[in-house]
Amino acid sequence: MISVAPGTVAVYADLACPWAHVAVHRLWRTRxxxxxxxxxxxxxxxxxxxxxxRGTLPKPVIDAEVPVTxxxxxxxxxxxxxxxxxxxxxSRLLAAEAVQAAKAQGPAASEALDRALRxxxxxxxxxxxxxxxxxxxxxxxxxxxxxxxxxxLDDGRARAAVLAHVDDFTSGxxxxxxxxxxxxxGAWANPGVDFHWAGRPGASPVVLDDDDPTVYRRIxxxxxxxPRP
Numbered sequence: 408m409i410s411v412a413p414g415t416v417a418v419y420a421d422l423a424c425p426w427a428h429v430a431v432h433r434l435w436r437t438r439x440x441x442x443x444x445x446x447x448x449x450x451x452x453x454x455x456x457x458x459x460x461r462g463t464l465p466k467p468v469i470d471a472e473v474p475v476t477x478x479x480x481x482x483x484x485x486x487x488x489x490x491x492x493x494x495x496x497x498s499r500l501l502a503a504e505a506v507q508a509a510k511a512q513g514p515a516a517s518e519a520l521d522r523a524l525r526x527x528x529x530x531x532x533x534x535x536x537x538x539x540x541x542x543x544x545x546x547x548x549x550x551x552x553x554x555x556x557x558x559x560l561d562d563g564r565a566r567a568a569v570l571a572h573v574d575d576f577t578s579g580x581x582x583x584x585x586x587x588x589x590x591x592x593g594a595w596a597n598p599g600v601d602f603h604w605a606g607r608p609g610a611s612p613v614v615l616d617d618d619d620p621t622v623y624r625r626i627x628x629x630x631x632x633x634p635r636p
Contacts, residue, residue, distance in 0.1 A: 409580055411590040414635035416626060417450045418521075419572065420585040422462055422499045422506075422535060424454070425476040426597050427585040428525050432483035433598075435522065437623040447630045448514040451521045452572040453503035454471070454584040461575055465495040467609035475602070475613045484530030496528065496536040500569065505541045505556060507565035512552055519550040561599075587626060590633045598622045 411417045411573035418436065431449075438444055457463060470488065477485040478618035485507070488495070502524050511516040512544050521543040545553040559565065575581045587595045599619035605611040 408592065409575065409588045409594070411588050412448075412450065412635065413590045413633040414446060414630060415448050415450050415590065416630050417452055417588040418585060419452045419454045419575065419581045419587070421454045421456050421494060422502050422521070422524050423469065423528055424456070424584040425469060425472040425529070426600060427454075428483055428529050429476050429480045430478050430585040430587070430598060431522060431525060431602075433620055433623045434627070437620075437627055441624065441627055441631075443627055443631050446634070447627055447633070449518050449521075450514070451506050451517055452575070453499075453507070453569045454576055454581060454586070455500060455503060455569065455573050456584065457498055457500065458570075458573050464495070464499075465609055466492070466495055471609060471611075471613050474616050479600075479615070479618055484526045486530055488532055490534075492534045494532075494534045495610055496534045498536045501538060501560070502535045502541050503569045504563070504565040505545065505560050507568045508559035509545070509551055509556055511559065512555060515550045516548070516552070516556075519548040520545055520556075523548045589626065589630045591629060592626075593626065593629050595622065595626060600628060 409417060434449060438447055452482055473485060506517055506521045509520045524535050524567035525545050528535045535541060542553060545551045545556045583596045585597060587598055601617040602613055602615045605614055
């Protein structure tokens with residue numbers, strides 16, 4: 408069973424997953440709407456598809472998913488990739504390590520950095536593989552001590568935590584990006600969303616079958632009912 412602290416939503420997700428970008432945007436918005444910003448925290452955990460799939464981020468798949476997810480949450484921040492293909496972020500390992508390392512500064516720092524990195528990729532077409540891009544995202548986040556993060560990132564202290572989260576996927580406990588968990592055993596894979604590919608993934612349209620954003624109110628309410636110590 409996935410271990411989650413009380414008053415927390417564990418968010419397993421890849422930083423370059425469009426469905427996860429939707430999920431994180433909805434978590435932040437719904438938490439604010441419910442007045443739970445100081446009550447519920449987000450514990451970001453890495454789903455590194457590059458390790459799980461033993462391959463680079465499939466640009467054709469992301470290119471097909473983004474138009475659908477952007478219509479679901481246009482305010483999350485989106486821009487079709489218009490940089491040269493050689494700037495495409497084939498790895499999110501270092502960025503995922505940065506999000507884990509930021510937890511040493513408190514949950515607000517980790518939450519803010521995770522969101523900044525997602526926006527950097529999806530809204531700004533930034534290559535979040537690169538160290539300097541990751542550190543720029545840290546410097547743009549008031550909650551993050553960028554100098555302390557740089558030190559933590561450069562000595563690799565968060566690598567083991569990232570790989571442990573990947574193990575949660577390979578063990579079968581986590582099945583997709585995003586996959587959310589609460590302390591009472593609640594689990595939601597791509598919450599409220601059901602979709603399918605019309606044909607081969609990356610070479611056919613994405614068909615959205617169902618989208619129920621209200622599930623986030625239930626997730627956050629359940630998390631709030633298990634208050635932090």
